[in-house]
Each structure stands twice: as structure tokens, then as C-alpha cells.
Amino acid sequence: MKKISITTLGCKTNQFESEAILNQFVKHGYVLCNLNDKPDIVIINTCCVTNRAEYKSRYAIRRALKSISPGGKVVVAGCYVNKGSSFFEKNRKQLSLFPNDQKHEIFCHIEELVEDNPQIFLELSTDSYYLHTRVPVKVQDGCNFFCAYCILPYVRGKPISRPIRSVIEQVNTLAAKGVKEIILTGINLGLYGFDLENYNLLYLLKEIVRTDIQQIRLSSIEPMFFDDDLIPFLASQEKICPHFHIPLQSGSDIVLAKMNRTYSTTDFMKIIENIKTALPDAAIGCDVIVGFPGETDEEFRKTYDFIEDLPISYLHVFRYSPRKFTKASEMKWDLNGTVSKKRMQSLLKLGHTKKNEYSKYLIEKKVPLKAVLETKEKEYWTSVSDHYVRIFLKDDNNTAENGMLKTVVSRELKTDNEGLIVEEFSHD
Numbered sequence: 001m002k003k004i005s006i007t008t009l010g011c012k013t014n015q016f017e018s019e020a021i022l023n024q025f026v027k028h029g030y031v032l033c034n035l036n037d038k039p040d041i042v043i044i045n046t047c048c049v050t051n052r053a054e055y056k057s058r059y060a061i062r063r064a065l066k067s068i069s070p071g072g073k074v075v076v077a078g079c080y081v082n083k084g085s086s087f088f089e090k091n092r093k094q095l096s097l098f099p100n101d102q103k104h105e106i107f108c109h110i111e112e113l114v115e116d117n118p119q120i121f122l123e124l125s126t127d128s129y130y131l132h133t134r135v136p137v138k139v140q141d142g143c144n145f146f147c148a149y150c151i152l153p154y155v156r157g158k159p160i161s162r163p164i165r166s167v168i169e170q171v172n173t174l175a176a177k178g179v180k181e182i183i184l185t186g187i188n189l190g191l192y193g194f195d196l197e198n199y200n201l202l203y204l205l206k207e208i209v210r211t212d213i214q215q216i217r218l219s220s221i222e223p224m225f226f227d228d229d230l231i232p233f234l235a236s237q238e239k240i241c242p243h244f245h246i247p248l249q250s251g252s253d254i255v256l257a258k259m260n261r262t263y264s265t266t267d268f269m270k271i272i273e274n275i276k277t278a279l280p281d282a283a284i285g286c287d288v289i290v291g292f293p294g295e296t297d298e299e300f301r302k303t304y305d306f307i308e309d310l311p312i313s314y315l316h317v318f319r320y321s322p323r324k325f326t327k328a329s330e331m332k333w334d335l336n337g338t339v340s341k342k343r344m345q346s347l348l349k350l351g352h353t354k355k356n357e358y359s360k361y362l363i364e365k366k367v368p369l370k371a372v373l374e375t376k377e378k379e380y381w382t383s384v385s386d387h388y389v390r391i392f393l394k395d396d397n398n399t400a401e402n403g404m405l406k407t408v409v410s411r412e413l414k415t416d417n418e419g420l421i422v423e424e425f426s427h428d
């Protein structure tokens with residue numbers, strides 16, 4: 001029996017695609033293993049969104065080259081392949097390279113089968129899942145926003161949506177197999193339907209909530225898509241997790257304009273307030289970039305103060321690094337590394353405080369949380385809840401199982417802001 005190992009870097013879309021690629025191999029008799037088991041095939045699904053993501057991708061490839069069985073193959077796929085690197089040239093003979101639009105062909109190429117169905121990503125679907133309890137479902141690819149710092153429009157191409165029928169078929173199959181939670185993913189999810197007639201993300205969600213799937217989570221959505229139609233719908237649907245990840249990127253209007261973002265800080269604050277009015281307990285997380293070309297102390301201070309005032313529950317902080325092809329890579333960028341590190345650290349600290357405050361709020365308000373149990377760590381089952389906090393549930397009677405959907409209520413903070421110790425919710 002042939003063995004396969006897969007490593008995924010980057011976003012939820014990549015995670016979905018890894019599941020789909022793996023599914024093709026497993027259906028044909030391959031067994032999933034880890035790198036220590038000398039796999040016959042190792043797949044590295046790469047990312048190039050930051051310098052660090054590229055470094056991690058190269059590291060994973062080097063490890064794969066050391067671990068592969070004699071005669072085995074190391075497959076490198078995804079955004080970093082699209083971008084290109086001298087690293088690939090140096091190792092060309094040992095690697096099989098697949099850019100994003102050829103990921104669906106990996107199995108046929110490796111098995112040297114004739115590829116007679118050259119479909120695009122829309123056929124890269126999976127009804128089995130090996131890597132996740134909460135299953136990513138890819139519905140969209142590509143972006144045409146061309147934010148000044150971002151390489152994705154160059155490596156993922158223009159927006160393209162998966163037909164609604166194909167999405168619903170997959171969701172129904174997953175629900176029938178006992179999957180409780182799906183995560184809708186896309187490179188720019190809010191652009192769903194952009195290339196289809198009379199469809200948008202709201203229509204898609206209206207269809208998905210009618211299926212038997214019990215919990216639906218949205219991956220990152222750009223702020224301008226939270227309009228007066230979408231917000232009330234999100235608030236009216238029990239199945240949709242009250243967790244929204246909304247990229248901010250900067251709290252300075254000058255920097256936002258340079259980044260080619262299409263909203264101001266005033267617009268952003270209004271959107272967050274509208275969501276919080278409709279869903280007061282919702283978890284809202286933001287991405288922010290520090291050290292964008294020309295970001296002064298004053299502009300950074302504005303970002304810090306703006307985020308401090310935002311009613312959010314967590315923060316993802318990235319340090320700017322120039323990406324080939326992008327408009328920002330041509331801008332003057334002379335920020336001292338120590339300064340950008342300090343800025344990053346102060347925002348990480350602020351993010352930590354926000355997370356802590358939100359966790360305390362959930363405890364005080366006794367907000368019921370729904371979570372699909374994922375793994376058991378010592379005496380606790382753990383998972384990420386619908387409100388995007390990690391929960392730890394004691395299972396004294398040994399009745400819980402992986403994949404069960406539980407409603408719980410928070411009791412106390414776990415040490416180091418790690419999450420919440422919870423117990424099962426009861427109505428009395």
C-alpha cells in the first residue's frame with residue numbers, strides 16, 4: 001500500500017484544496033501517514049503571502065526531501081509555485097511543481113494517467129475529509145482588488161465562483177456523512193457570485209442554511225461586503241457562527257489609501273458597530289499590517305488607538321514585507337526593522353488584551369457556545385467554538401466523541417489566555 005503525507009501552508013482555501021487532493025489519492029488506495037513513515041508521495045501546498053510563509057514553505061520542502069522513500073516523489077503546489085523562486089530551480093530535478101490552476105491534475109500526473117478531464121478548480125471537490133473535523137468548503141477563488149501589498153491577484157488570478165449546485169451537493173454529502181461544521185472559504189469570499197448571473201454570497205448562504213449541515217462558519221470577508229442585506233441575515237440564522245474575520249490592515253486613512261483599500265476608518269467603525277448592534281455577542285477579528293511603506297510613528301499611533309476603540313475580540317498582526325509584482329514593492333521602504341518589530345509587539349499585546357476581555361465577557365454573560373469536539377488533550381476535549389474561542393470540556397463519564405456538536409457555557413479562563421474551561425449547557 002502506498003503512503004502519502006501532505007503539509008499545508010497558508011489560508012483556509014489551501015486547506016480545502018489539500019483535503020480535495022488527498023481525497024483523490026486515498027480513494028485510489030493511498031494511506032495517509034506522517035513524514036517519519038517514509039511516504040511514497042509528499043505534497044507541500046505552499047503559500048507566498050509573506051516572506052515568512054515562503055520560508056516555511058521552503059522548510060517543509062527540505063524536510064520532505066529528507067523524508068521521502070527511495071523512488072518517491074515530492075510534489076510542490078500552490079501560490080509559491082505561481083510566484084516562482086530560484087529555490088525551485090536549484091531543486092528542479094527532485095520536485096514536481098504544480099501551480100494553482102493545475103492542482104486538480106496532481107493525482108493523474110503522479111500516477112501517469114491520461115488527464116482527460118481538464119477542469120478548473122470547480123472540480124477540485126471532496127466529500128471525504130482526513131485532516132479536519134470542521135471541514136473547509138471552497139466556494140470562490142481569485143481576487144481583482146489589487147491591494148498595493150498583496151500578491152494574491154497575481155498568483156490566484158481573477159475572481160471565479162463555484163456553481164451553487166456543486167456547493168450544495170458537497171454540503172449535503174458532508175452532512176450525510178456526519179460532518180457538523182463547514183467553513184466557507186475563498187480568496188475573497190465576498191466576491192462570491194461576481195462572475196455568475198444574479199448570485200452573491202447572501203444567495204449562497206440562503207441555500208446553505210436550508211441543508212442539514214448544523215454549523216456554518218465564514219472565513220475572512222472584506223468589510224464592504226457587510227451591507228444592510230447581509231448583516232440582518234447573519235443575525236437571523238442560528239446555523240451561522242457569530243464569528244467574523246474582517247481585514248482592517250491599518251487604522252490610518254493615509255495608509256489605507258496608499259494600500260488601495262477602498263474604505264476609511266470611519267466606514268470600518270460603522271460596519272463593526274452595525275454588526276455588534278445586530279449580534280452583540282459576536283466575535284470579530286481583524287488583520288493588521290505594520291510597517292507598510294511610509295507608515296510614520298503618527299500613523300502607527302492612529303492604528304493603535306483605532307484598534308483600541310474597536311469592539312473586537314482578537315487581532316492578527318503581520319509585519320509588512322515587499323511582494324514581487326505588487327505596487328507597494330515599488331514604494332520607498334526604509335523602516336528600521338527594530339521599529340516595525342516594536343510596533344508589531346505592541347499590537348500583539350493589544351490583541352492579547354482584546355482576547356482576554358472578550359473571554360471574560362463570555363463568562364460573565366454566560367453566552368452559550370456551540371463547538372464540534374476535535375481532540376482530547378489529557379482530561380479535556382478541545383475545539384474552537386462558534387464564537388471563535390478555544391474551549392476545554394471535561395469528560396468525566398467518557399461519553400464525548402470526536403465530531404460531536406456540544407452546547408457549552410464558560411466557567412473560567414484557562415491559564416495563559418489559552419481558552420475557556422467550559423461545561424455542558426443546561427436550561428435549568
Ligand code: SF4
Nearest residue numbers: 143145146147150152
Ligand atoms: S482583497 Fe486585497 S488583500 Fe485580499 S486577496 Fe484581494 S488584493 Fe489581496
